[in-house]
Amino acid sequence: MKSTHVERGLLGALILRPGLLEDSDLRDFDFPAGRLREVFSALATIWEESRPAEIDPVILAERIGGNGAGEFIGGLLDGGITLDPGTFRGRVSEARKRALTTRILGTIERQAKGGELDLDEVQGDLEAYRALSEPGVDAPPGLMRLMAVDPVPVDWIWRNYLPIGQGSLISGDPGDGKTWIGLDLAARLSLGAGWPDGSAGDAPANSIYLSLEDNAADTLRPRLDSLGGDPDRVFILSMKRPELLNLSMGAGLKALEHEAAVIGNVRLVVVDPILDFSGRVKANAAEEVRAFLEPLIEMARRQRFALVIISHLNKDASMKAMYRTMGTTSGWLGRCRAGFYLFRDPDDRNTRILHCQKANLAPQEPPQIAFTIEDGRVVYRDPGQQIDPDADLGATPGQGREFSAAAEWLKTVLSDGPVDVKDLMRMGKEEGGFSQAALYRAKDKLGIKPTLHGFGRFKTSQWELPGRTS
Numbered sequence: 001m002k003s004t005h006v007e008r009g010l011l012g013a014l015i016l017r018p019g020l021l022e023d024s025d026l027r028d029f030d031f032p033a034g035r036l037r038e039v040f041s042a043l044a045t046i047w048e049e050s051r052p053a054e055i056d057p058v059i060l061a062e063r064i065g066g067n068g069a070g071e072f073i074g075g076l077l078d079g080g081i082t083l084d085p086g087t088f089r090g091r092v093s094e095a096r097k098r099a100l101t102t103r104i105l106g107t108i109e110r111q112a113k114g115g116e117l118d119l120d121e122v123q124g125d126l127e128a129y130r131a132l133s134e135p136g137v138d139a140p141p142g143l144m145r146l147m148a149v150d151p152v153p154v155d156w157i158w159r160n161y162l163p164i165g166q167g168s169l170i171s172g173d174p175g176d177g178k179t180w181i182g183l184d185l186a187a188r189l190s191l192g193a194g195w196p197d198g199s200a201g202d203a204p205a206n207s208i209y210l211s212l213e214d215n216a217a218d219t220l221r222p223r224l225d226s227l228g229g230d231p232d233r234v235f236i237l238s239m240k241r242p243e244l245l246n247l248s249m250g251a252g253l254k255a256l257e258h259e260a261a262v263i264g265n266v267r268l269v270v271v272d273p274i275l276d277f278s279g280r281v282k283a284n285a286a287e288e289v290r291a292f293l294e295p296l297i298e299m300a301r302r303q304r305f306a307l308v309i310i311s312h313l314n315k316d317a318s319m320k321a322m323y324r325t326m327g328t329t330s331g332w333l334g335r336c337r338a339g340f341y342l343f344r345d346p347d348d349r350n351t352r353i354l355h356c357q358k359a360n361l362a363p364q365e366p367p368q369i370a371f372t373i374e375d376g377r378v379v380y381r382d383p384g385q386q387i388d389p390d391a392d393l394g395a396t397p398g399q400g401r402e403f404s405a406a407a408e409w410l411k412t413v414l415s416d417g418p419v420d421v422k423d424l425m426r427m428g429k430e431e432g433g434f435s436q437a438a439l440y441r442a443k444d445k446l447g448i449k450p451t452l453h454g455f456g457r458f459k460t461s462q463w464e465l466p467g468r469t470s
Contacts, residue, residue, distance in 0.1 A: 005151055006095050007031050011039050012076040013083040015055045018047045020088050030099050035072055038064045157267050157306045158195045160362040162338065164267065165301035167293060169333055171311045171325040172342030177352045177373060178310050179214055180223065181342065182270040184378045185308065187229025189268050196369050196380040205267035206233045208260060210244065212276045226376025235263060248279035248292050253299065260303050267305050274309040275326065289331025321389040322357060337361050341389050345370065346440055347421065347450035347461040355389045385422045388436035406434045407442035411465065418451065418464035
């Protein structure tokens with residue numbers, strides 16, 4: 001009963017929406033003694049005084065006082081928890097049951113130490129607990145009530161992108177920058193630097209980078225140096241531990257976990273590419289892939305690191321991007337909690353796009369990120385417009401009614417001159433219901449050559465029919 005996640009969530013929700021107190025019978029002793037109870041008392045007082053729509057965290061911190069009050073309040077608000085009245089009442093019930101359990105156990109402990117037992121107090125607490133408990137049969141041996149599970153927050157090395165204790169998949173064609181991304185993540189982590197989307201980093205930490213495709217001396221070390229990373233914090237494969245070459249076997253798993261524990265403070269493990277370390281696992285067999293990944297992800301959970309596995313794409317351009325990862329989609333992408341594709345911008349082949357295909361644990365799907373590789377550095381920017389990976393990876397063959405209609409529509413729209421791609425994508429969807437994939441394939445068929453205008457975040461792309469004179 002030591003976890004205070006439920007109580008902290010209630011207080012965070014009340015700061016953002018104190019009106020929930022109006023129909024609530026929350027009391028001071030529903031919260032553990034200490035800062036949590038102090039915050040509730042101050043919060044309830046402010047509500048009674050002025051009925052604000054939202055409570056100012058600075059004013060609340062001043063009310064409770066003491067060192068670290070502001071930081072404590074900020075921690076309660078981390079994630080911006082908002083609860084509807086029904087969910088709020090359920091959380092109140094859960095917090096109250098936890099408080100009653102603590103009181104009952106405390107009473108029993110005092111009696112065991114020779115203290116007097118207040119039967120009326122114990123009976124009242126037990127009756128209150130029974131009233132809060134939902135009626136029903138006991139859970140069967142193979143199941144448990146969700147109420148018995150304490151919710152825990154998700155930890156990240158890169159918020160909304162790479163969760164700690166889980167697997168994340170990055171897929172892309174050769175040469176599209178998968179290793180650059182993996183090493184850039186390790187470099188940033190080694191320095192405690194911020195992440196590509198501008199979010200803040202944490203304290204410097206260690207990484208393990210397993211790779212057979214790239215030589216350490218002419219690729220991995222020079223790239224990490226050019227990225228500005230600390231090579232003392234990045235650990236690579238050594239042939240002194242050949243067990244690490246096969247992570248599908250117990251010896252390989254034990255060796256990796258041992259190395260991570262000896263290094264200490266490992267927050268990222270990259271396996272590039274994963275198939276080189278999967279032994280005899282059949283890449284297209286979902287059950288085998290899941291059985292292979294499960295102990296790796298469990299290790300990540302125990303050792304508190306983010307597991308990033310890198311994969312190539314298959315050659316079937318007729319498939320949607322979701323199914324282009326080499327091997328079974330339900331195995332590789334299905335078992336990972338985050339998944340990303342790397343592909344090149346169809347209008348600017350020097351620009352790569354990191355596209356989120358799956359973000360199960362993120363409160364919101366992270367946006368696309370564009371980057372170029374310049375003088376050994378990975379330079380990130382906002383792509384300006386969301387680019388459909390199907391347009392580049394090949395969602396459908398360039399055939400069929402949608403493709404033909406899209407080509408005719410483009411010829412009509414562009415007959416008066418060039419048009420921004422962003423506007424074309426919007427108009428195509430609104431006027432003809434065309435997918436981005438159909439429009440891009442129609443562009444290629446018609447021989448349309450994109451032209452770039454502007455620089456950086458202001459750069460735009462326009463399409464113009466070939467051979468047209470203004």
